[in-house]
Amino acid sequence: MEPDILNLDSCTVQEAVLRIARFYEVDFVTLHLFRGGEDAQNKPYVRTNYPDAWVSHYLLNDYVRVDPVLELAEQIAGPFCWTKINPRQEQREFMETAIKHGVRQTGFSVRHVDSIGRRSVLSFNAQTAKGGDTWQPYIDTKRKELISLAYHIHLMALAEIYDGNDGLPQLSPREIECLKWTADGKAHTEIAIILGLSDHTVRGYLKDARLKLDSVSLAQAVSKASSLGLI
Amino acid sequence: MEPDILNLDSCTVQEAVLRIARFYEVDFVTLHLFRGGEDAQNKPYVRTNYPDAWVSHYLLNDYVRVDPVLELAEQIAGPFCWTKINPRQEQREFMETAIKHGVRQTGFSVRHVDSIGRRSVLSFNAQTAKGGDTWQPYIDTKRKELISLAYHIHLMALAEIYDGNDGLPQLSPREIECLKWTADGKAHTEIAIILGLSDHTVRGYLKDARLKLDSVSLAQAVSKASSLGLI
């Protein structure tokens, strides 16, 4: 679905950002990726071609907490034009500062949320909107393409962060099977009968699953696995 | 948010359906509520003022699996006009049959999904669209009202189904607290320290929570509670 011409495979996310900016003929493209956990809002993974001065100013001032684009992205499903932003005072100041640092007047963003709640916001920024006064007509026609693009760059960023895999513990099929039955209230002896294994084997699988999930109890392992969508 | 004039409190869902139809000046109003679990698609809770013949025909032929309105409602967030339907052959036949049974030409629906995935679809059906060729302009102006209405009737239907409460096991605050810590890998002795209770007490709470959740193990209880959104 995404433009193959971009050939995003086998390149870094930073490189992808540059190619996307060139392909869509905008000045700046930015990816924010918020991983789950306590640092969800604190330390997003960011790739952008904004001027260095703006990037460092943004990071040093913890603007990720202020940025109205990111705030709005939490509320809107699908691509949206920045004209939809209704800034508070604090955010108005942020936007003025941004302009001073070379950020352009118009933009749009598209958000992607994966199955375990990790969020990407891919933002496009340019001097003038392609599509009239706002980007809306433009992004309406490109809607599916943009959604697909956001999805792909999300996966690319995850692969980069987690060194090729998706950052989830790699449970073996048997481990998953045993965990599912455990979540269903079955004891290892029952699971052994269900799966036709020795109960020692089942306990072994559950132990390995527990260790992979960095858990001290089956209850915690089940909780983690289900919140990670593994079972 | 919803029109207070409807005074939907303290009336049955069936009565609410009639009042809604009168208030919005449409011929027919239908509520489909899909509860979770294995019978999610099989046996929805339905309240409608469609003619009896159509209702029985619909139910007997298991049309809930065919109905293009319900299918589309899975894909669209917010109210949508039935003109957005792009029927397959099977669905075209369904729609012809519907018309023969007195179903009108135009309509719109709004879906609500609650925190544990139970879905309501509230559908409006009339001879002609209020708002021009389609309902779209009309439902755009009524958007928030319709979303709120869908939410309220969803709760009403749940209350009717589950006899006043929302169908979720009623865990006490302490039970929830203990379950959360358990999901976090804490043993009852640790939880007792954290909460400043006797470990006997904590075990008592966890036992009660387990029983309320109809579970045989803490792992199962945690799994259920988290899938029900209770922790």
Added chain:
DNA sequence: AAGAACCCCCCTCATTTGGGGGGATTTCGA
């Protein structure tokens, strides 16, 4: 041909949990 990643089985031991009781007090709505 070696290593990795599964898959399968076995053992012991201390601790935790499930399942069953029993209470006491407070709070809150009917």
Added chain:
DNA sequence: TCGAAATCCCCCCAAATGAGGGGGGTTCTT
């Protein structure tokens, strides 16, 4: 003011679990 529900506490015992070990085997990739 009665009862129900929540909160807190205690007991026992059998079974399950966690935490450590120890073996094998296949299959696939490198």
